[in-house]
Amino acid sequence: MNIPVKNLPRVVIIGGGFGGMAIAREIRDKNFQTVLLDKHNYHTFQPLLYQVATSGLEPDSIAYPLRKIFSSKKHFHFRVAEVEKVNTDEQIVNTSIGPIHYDYLVIATGTGTNFFGNEKIKKHAMPMKSVPEALNLRSLILENFEKALLTKDIEERTKLMNFVIVGGGPTGTELAGALAELKSHVLPNDYPDLDLRLMQIHLLEAGDSLLAGMSKYSAKKAENYLEELGVQVWLNTMVKDFDGNVAQTSKGELESKTLIWAAGVQARPIEGINGESLLKNGRYKVDEISRVDGYQNIFALGDVAAMQTDQYPNGHPQVAQPAIQQGEHLAKNLFKLEKGKKTTPFKYKDLGSMATVGRNRAVVDLNNISLGGALAWFIWMFIHLIALVGFRNKMVTLINWTYAYVKYDKGARLIIRPFEKKKEHV
Amino acid sequence: MNIPVKNLPRVVIIGGGFGGMAIAREIRDKNFQTVLLDKHNYHTFQPLLYQVATSGLEPDSIAYPLRKIFSSKKHFHFRVAEVEKVNTDEQIVNTSIGPIHYDYLVIATGTGTNFFGNEKIKKHAMPMKSVPEALNLRSLILENFEKALLTKDIEERTKLMNFVIVGGGPTGTELAGALAELKSHVLPNDYPDLDLRLMQIHLLEAGDSLLAGMSKYSAKKAENYLEELGVQVWLNTMVKDFDGNVAQTSKGELESKTLIWAAGVQARPIEGINGESLLKNGRYKVDEISRVDGYQNIFALGDVAAMQTDQYPNGHPQVAQPAIQQGEHLAKNLFKLEKGKKTTPFKYKDLGSMATVGRNRAVVDLNNISLGGALAWFIWMFIHLIALVGFRNKMVTLINWTYAYVKYDKGARLIIRPFEKKKEHV
Incomplete structure (x- = not known):
């Protein structure tokens, strides 16, 4: 694996989606060594994938190299790897690039497509x-x-x-x-x-x-x-x-x-973690600090986790915000755990939800207000634009959207197939 | 093939590179039906391919959907197809999508990589x-x-x-x-x-x-x-x-x-055309109106053609400008041929050449002047920017280049493999 061994507790994060990226960003690099694993070398802004599929945006606008996000972080190591199994007794993650020891393990593997067995x-x-x-x-x-x-x-x-x-x-x-x-x-x-x-x-x-x-x-x-x-x-x-x-x-x-x-989506659980920690919906049962049921030093975030509350008896919605908030919160709690301080329970702040249907046609729910039409559409665009990672991606996306709006056009109509359907699909 | 038969002479153009695109643009749609064939659905701006390879630009910035270029042209039909063979007696191009009859055939297939048999x-x-x-x-x-x-x-x-x-x-x-x-x-x-x-x-x-x-x-x-x-x-x-x-x-x-x-590059000749029309360098010997030696209604443009002149005894340089100029010129001559008028011989206008090495480091030859340094670099950028097809591509490229200049960065660092080297390469 070739990751330097430091005199710091090591946090291994599996998955560079919204949850994994959030905790990796917030973790204090003075106090922890962080190892982030993902099978791609980039973070994907999933809410805009459909625009890549419909020729509205190029993939480089909605994906961001993970190394670049963390280039100023100390004691941080990113590796392109697929996780095979976790050995919880020895605190080792077995991966396609070899075994990695962890002190804290954070599962942020998100969801895959669920065909319900058909x-x-x-x-x-x-x-x-x-x-x-x-x-x-x-x-x-x-x-x-x-x-x-x-x-x-x-x-x-x-x-x-x-x-x-x-x-x-x-x-x-x-x-x-x-x-x-x-x-x-x-x-x-x-x-x-x-x-x-x-x-x-x-x-x-x-x-x-x-x-x-x-x-x-x-x-x-x-x-x-x-x-x-x-x-x-x-x-x-x-x-x-x-x-x-x-x-x-x-x-x-x-x-x-x-x-x-x-x-349908199904959470991607990891081999080696006790199956009893999984709820029926395939998500890991976690406590109020995102700790997986039955473990002391294994955590799960976002789509793959279900923190059961009165309001969300099956876990929070499987969208970006709970993952981001849980990731940021866990970063703080890991520090507290390490220092022997009292942890604070996670509280979800619902920032609202929105969807766009077409030009000047979107819907937005914010607290008790619901909006439609052109205003909702502009709010949708603004929120997504500022949420994109990186200045270049924001600018290129803004150009594409402005161009599409003015010209009634979608410019990225190239046929470039990364794989043939029959050969492989994940 | 399903291309409507019109009471117009049909020009079939093989290849949507600089030469094929130029003639297809300039051909008079009142007088000709145009059929453009390419194996991709986009035109590639080859001079900037190296920036895609080195994470400077995304592919959508340097490629442009061929259908979009010609969306306002009448009697124009684009098809994604690979050419298999030409039957010059019956004036038919056999392709992966079936046979196509032509009155005029324009070969603009460009060059492939030449490994010199190794x-x-x-x-x-x-x-x-x-x-x-x-x-x-x-x-x-x-x-x-x-x-x-x-x-x-x-x-x-x-x-x-x-x-x-x-x-x-x-x-x-x-x-x-x-x-x-x-x-x-x-x-x-x-x-x-x-x-x-x-x-x-x-x-x-x-x-x-x-x-x-x-x-x-x-x-x-x-x-x-x-x-x-x-x-x-x-x-x-x-x-x-x-x-x-x-x-x-x-x-x-x-x-x-x-x-x-x-x-090395090698011209891509087409099966069915008399081998005696090929020069030793693999390019079609064409006359001063780009007509392939030995044929009345078959033409060749750009890299695949060699119009031998005193200044260029082996044909013009295999770069964009001769292809573009020959394409535009041939469009006019086809009209003259069809109307029984006298054709005009092609004259190459050398617009100069340039290459860039890095930020503020480029070289430009214009007529008898040679320039280096930052000025040459800005000229190189400006010329390439205006030569890119489409407003959106120009804007996105400008943003990428400005960003790269200011930040000393290249943003498009995603690992997305369209094919595995072992499986296929053209």
Whole structure:
């Protein structure tokens, strides 16, 4: 592993997402040696992945090199690695690059795509949880239209131009809106030989409203926006099967070659941690300082953790804010633990939630206020812009959004496939 | 193929590089139907590929969707396709998407990497002629440093941190300069645990000066700049072999795991065209209106063509300007041919040449003037910025360059591999 051994307690953090990045930033480098592991060399700003998938942004705008974030931090070591197993007796993490000893272990592995055991859907559906997956989806969408041009078979062409999105949470809703904008503003110019009226975008949601965590006002507003943009919203609708040509749903068949899976996530637990620490929803049961049930020096943050409270009996929402706040809070508590001081319990500060559907169409819930329309859209853009890591990314994103707004265009329409679907997908 | 048949002569253009893009832009859509074929759905601004490879720019800044360029053109059809063979008797191009009839055929296929028949070098070397290849090289450079961190074997580490660039033309020179900037400004912050003094950048050139087509002043100046930046420049040096660990050169051995091939290009001729139309250098012999020797209605532009003149007995330099000017000129002549008017011979207007080595270090030859230093560097930046296709790309590139200048940084350091070297490379 080649990590220098210091006379400092070592914190090993698994995952450079919102939670892992937050604790690594806040940890006091005078008092701890920090080792951050991630399978990529960059942090991914997941809320904007859908814009990479729909040609609105390039991947470099929403991803940020992890080394750069921590370049001024002392006693900090980042390694690209995959974790294989934890040996809690010896306090060692076994990884693709060798074993690493820890004094404190922080699990911030987030979630992967959950196909609920349906192997056929898993085989044919497109997930969108990482930069390579988003790039792959972008290429597939564009390739579909290139193929649609070549066929004289109208049924085949229609299947190529149709899209089924499963899951009406923020990802599915925002993706459906972005696809609808491609349909109305971009694709007619790119493909004048195609009849874009054939293109249908279906958004399927198993529950009885979109954006489950948001206010009723926002959910209904988002649904109306999508319908204005021509998206077919199917509530109370389950997908049962997909063979690459037809999606079987509880309401009937939908013909499409592309099914995008934004329906479920599952926490990524780690081998070697006692299974009894996991709740039924696959998240680690943690106490009020994020400590995993049954362990003294193992912690879990964000999506992979469930800190059960009266308000959140199954754990906090699996979005960025709880992960960030828990990470920052744990950094302080680790210091207290190390100094033998009393720790302070975590308190979640709900900063609100928001989703965007299209230009001038977004919904925002802040405390007891719900907003829609252009103002909500500007708030959405502003918040996301300032949340992006790094000045360069903010500026490039601002240029892209301004350009897209003025020109009704999405510029990043390159077909570059990081991998073929059949070969691999995570 | 599904391309509408119109009562217009059809021009089929193979390749959307500088030459193909220029003629497609200038062709009169009242008088011709245009079909443009390319294996990618984007135009690549090749002069800046090296910046993608060295984390300075994202691919979306230097590539531009071909459909977007021609979205307002009538009777224009773009298809993503690979050309297999031309049947000149029946005037048909056979492609991966089916046969296409042409009245006029324009070959603008450019050049591929030429390994001069050395299969071992081909197997282990990294080419850099396309966006996926440049992305792959960027990922490899960063992965090398990640690996260098993990090994305790100093020899192995040194090989990972060394780079051998073969070819002292503009690509090799600019790449060597960009790597040297990574070494001095970026990598020390990213990898504080590595001793960057171990990193060596070798630039090998078979001739007796760098930048063969440029003035002696510029060639010498570029060499001095590279040496200031710590690059080892080897003139009159041939590479004989490379096994992935050691490069055998005419001056001895160089230890490195990475050999970047910027040494040779070869024109990409097309099957079905009479081999006697090819010169020894692999380029099509064309007349003064770019017509391929022996054919009435087949033309060739840019790198793949050689219009022999007194000044250029082997054809014009294989850079952007001759391709662009020939493309624009041919568009006019096709119109004259079609109308039975007299064609006008092509005259090349040499706009000068330039190369950049690093911040404030560039060389520019304009007519009889040669310039170096910061002024040349600003001219280089300005010319490349205005030459980029599209407002968005210009703005994003400007931001990246300004950011890099102010911060001594290169922001696009993501490891995203479009393909594994072993699987495929073009």
